[in-house]
Amino acid sequence: MAAAGLISLVAIGSSAWMASVLVVLALLVALVSGPADVCARRPARPVLLAVAAIASALLPLFGYWLAGRSHPNAIGGLLPWNDAAGYYGCALAVLDGEGLDAFCQRRPAYSLYLAGLLRAAGSELQLALLLQAFLNAAAIFVAAYAALQRWGAAAGLVVIAVLAPFAAVTSVATLTENLGFVLGAAGLVFVLAGAERRSNGLLVTGVFMFSVALNARAGAFLVLPLLILWPFLVANMPRGRRWRLAGMLVLAAVAGFVPGPVLVALLGGPVDQIHSNFSYTLYGLAAGGDRWTVTLTRLPDATSDEIYAAAFALIRSQPHLLLFGLLQGFLEYLQRLLIYIPWGGARVILAMFWLWGIAFVLQWRSRDGDRILALIIVGVALSSPVLSIDGDTRVYAATVTIDGLLAARGFAGLVAGIATATQRDRSIVWAGAVLGIVGLPQIFVAHDPRVWGGTVVLGGLVALLARWIRADRAVDPPAHVTAALPAAAITAGAIIVAFALPFGTPVPRAPKAHDVKVACRAGEAVIARLGRDSPVITIGSPAGPRKHWPVMTSRDRFRTELDRRTHLYDELAALPAETSVVFLYDRKPLPKPATRISFLTGPAHLVPTDGGVYQLCVSGDVASGLTDARRILSVDRIKDAPAVP
Numbered sequence: 001m002a003a004a005g006l007i008s009l010v011a012i013g014s015s016a017w018m019a020s021v022l023v024v025l026a027l028l029v030a031l032v033s034g035p036a037d038v039c040a041r042r043p044a045r046p047v048l049l050a051v052a053a054i055a056s057a058l059l060p061l062f063g064y065w066l067a068g069r070s071h072p073n074a075i076g077g078l079l080p081w082n083d084a085a086g087y088y089g090c091a092l093a094v095l096d097g098e099g100l101d102a103f104c105q106r107r108p109a110y111s112l113y114l115a116g117l118l119r120a121a122g123s124e125l126q127l128a129l130l131l132q133a134f135l136n137a138a139a140i141f142v143a144a145y146a147a148l149q150r151w152g153a154a155a156g157l158v159v160i161a162v163l164a165p166f167a168a169v170t171s172v173a174t175l176t177e178n179l180g181f182v183l184g185a186a187g188l189v190f191v192l193a194g195a196e197r198r199s200n201g202l203l204v205t206g207v208f209m210f211s212v213a214l215n216a217r218a219g220a221f222l223v224l225p226l227l228i229l230w231p232f233l234v235a236n237m238p239r240g241r242r243w244r245l246a247g248m249l250v251l252a253a254v255a256g257f258v259p260g261p262v263l264v265a266l267l268g269g270p271v272d273q274i275h276s277n278f279s280y281t282l283y284g285l286a287a288g289g290d291r292w293t294v295t296l297t298r299l300p301d302a303t304s305d306e307i308y309a310a311a312f313a314l315i316r317s318q319p320h321l322l323l324f325g326l327l328q329g330f331l332e333y334l335q336r337l338l339i340y341i342p343w344g345g346a347r348v349i350l351a352m353f354w355l356w357g358i359a360f361v362l363q364w365r366s367r368d369g370d371r372i373l374a375l376i377i378v379g380v381a382l383s384s385p386v387l388s389i390d391g392d393t394r395v396y397a398a399t400v401t402i403d404g405l406l407a408a409r410g411f412a413g414l415v416a417g418i419a420t421a422t423q424r425d426r427s428i429v430w431a432g433a434v435l436g437i438v439g440l441p442q443i444f445v446a447h448d449p450r451v452w453g454g455t456v457v458l459g460g461l462v463a464l465l466a467r468w469i470r471a472d473r474a475v476d477p478p479a480h481v482t483a484a485l486p487a488a489a490i491t492a493g494a495i496i497v498a499f500a501l502p503f504g505t506p507v508p509r510a511p512k513a514h515d516v517k518v519a520c521r522a523g524e525a526v527i528a529r530l531g532r533d534s535p536v537i538t539i540g541s542p543a544g545p546r547k548h549w550p551v552m553t554s555r556d557r558f559r560t561e562l563d564r565r566t567h568l569y570d571e572l573a574a575l576p577a578e579t580s581v582v583f584l585y586d587r588k589p590l591p592k593p594a595t596r597i598s599f600l601t602g603p604a605h606l607v608p609t610d611g612g613v614y615q616l617c618v619s620g621d622v623a624s625g626l627t628d629a630r631r632i633l634s635v636d637r638i639k640d641a642p643a644v645p
Helices: 002-039 044-065 084-096 108-120 125-151 153-169 175-198 200-216 223-228 239-255 259-266 278-287 294-298 303-316 319-335 346-360 368-386 401-419 426-444 448-470 484-498 555-560 568-575
Strands: 524-527 538-539 551-554 579-585 597-603 613-618 630-635
Touching: 002 044, 002 153, 002 303, 002 346, 044 125, 044 153, 084 108, 084 223, 084 579, 084 597, 108 125, 108 175, 108 200, 108 259, 125 153, 125 175, 125 401, 125 484, 125 555, 175 200, 175 401, 175 484, 200 239, 200 259, 200 303, 223 239, 239 401, 278 294, 278 303, 278 319, 278 368, 294 319, 294 484, 303 319, 319 368, 319 448, 319 568, 346 401, 346 524, 368 401, 426 448, 426 538, 524 579, 524 597, 538 555, 551 555
Parallel strands: 538 551, 597 630
Antiparallel strands: 524 613, 538 579, 579 597, 613 630
């Protein structure tokens, strides 16, 4: 029992301490091995990174379940909420052959990806989330392994320290960021290896993967045209090859936009829905930097085309508002740099490594690989004015891997400088200056995003100055270039999950429905597989038991761990003890336009979680908000119900 309690405490707190532990471990490995670490081909090093990547992705997920902690898109760490609810419902509809809802037609790839995970998990959401976390861990490992091959195991641990906090807040929710993160990590490793080897095939594959990732989770699209410029920025490449390669990269970037419309067409939707929600963002920018919700107030019930027309009219009549909106977006980007890493010393140290890495790659006479990293981070920065107002750091899911590799690059360069006798003092002084600029103000004005953004910018200027005057001249960490085999493996895995598993049945797909067996004395009958595709969380008494599979937590713990950013926070916090909350996916026969998903609440003793098929009698009409959640009146097991794959 004591061991189980300790494991529970470790998992619950892992989101807060994981980055710090990884930074300390990286420093210890660097201290023991030094810059020669990159030259050592020890089999244990990839194993160390694999274990660290898996632990860093899975421990926070179990922490959500053990604590009953809520994410703004996952109540109790399990029930899909807000956008996550829409994608989860669409994934189940795909498995049932019902096509995609209009909400999911904007980014269709993730619905298929989640459908594949659910099929592999037997339609059990909690297991599907675990598989999703494993794939995110694999993406982290792919990036860390790339750093290992170039700069050593310690640099690989730095990559994990940067990326693990990002994955920790995406793995728990059924959101598009998860697919964008996996494909983006693979794409980055492909383009980096392609640049270093000057391999047309790897570069084209990487740009295509980046394009697909950005269509799976819209983000820093300006990265794509900048990557196309790479052939014109490298030395010793024949003119004809430059143009041929640039043309191939253009085709690869365009090809990445094709899967989305094809998927929507195959699943029975209009292709013009792809990225249609961008019209709301554009109107908010044109209005001077307002959130996308201003569109709902000023243009209620407007179509996407009407919103675009209104936005362009506003830009023509008052262009200064657009400029103000873009400036505000860029300032918000600066304030949010690396804030997905929990506040503390680890974020400050990793920010210093990150800035040092940017200074390395922005040198004009940098290596081919460094130059392509520079193009990617510049593309992210140029895209930020459009992205930052309406999105937090999640919008950079497809390109966030660049943060990890830049931090690893800076860490490796700093270690190499300190290890060189003639450069040691200058490297320590300049790195200490950057660390002090970023870290010291946080002691006095902690958690102020304006101070954080300002100090990061100032620290970056100092790091650039250090490189400009060649404070650590003649010092550059070795870079061993290898093929991108791990990136190819995770790409193949994502393709299988998204495009093979959802359709992996030899018989025609149809909704697996069950007829109502018992007439309800009151209310309406619904059919649910409780604990499977209709997941349940239980809010128990203050002194009641806690479980993580299925999720059961005490009322006090549920309230304490409820994120205040969660929609309907007050209503959720007011839920009484001994209450079960159900995400309903109704499996009774329904006409195709009908909505199958909604939320139910009921007495905990009445709601089973064994995955069986049950008929529930519920009160009220279908509604999406918790305040209108229907109340469970009775539950009856449907015996001998056929299994639903």
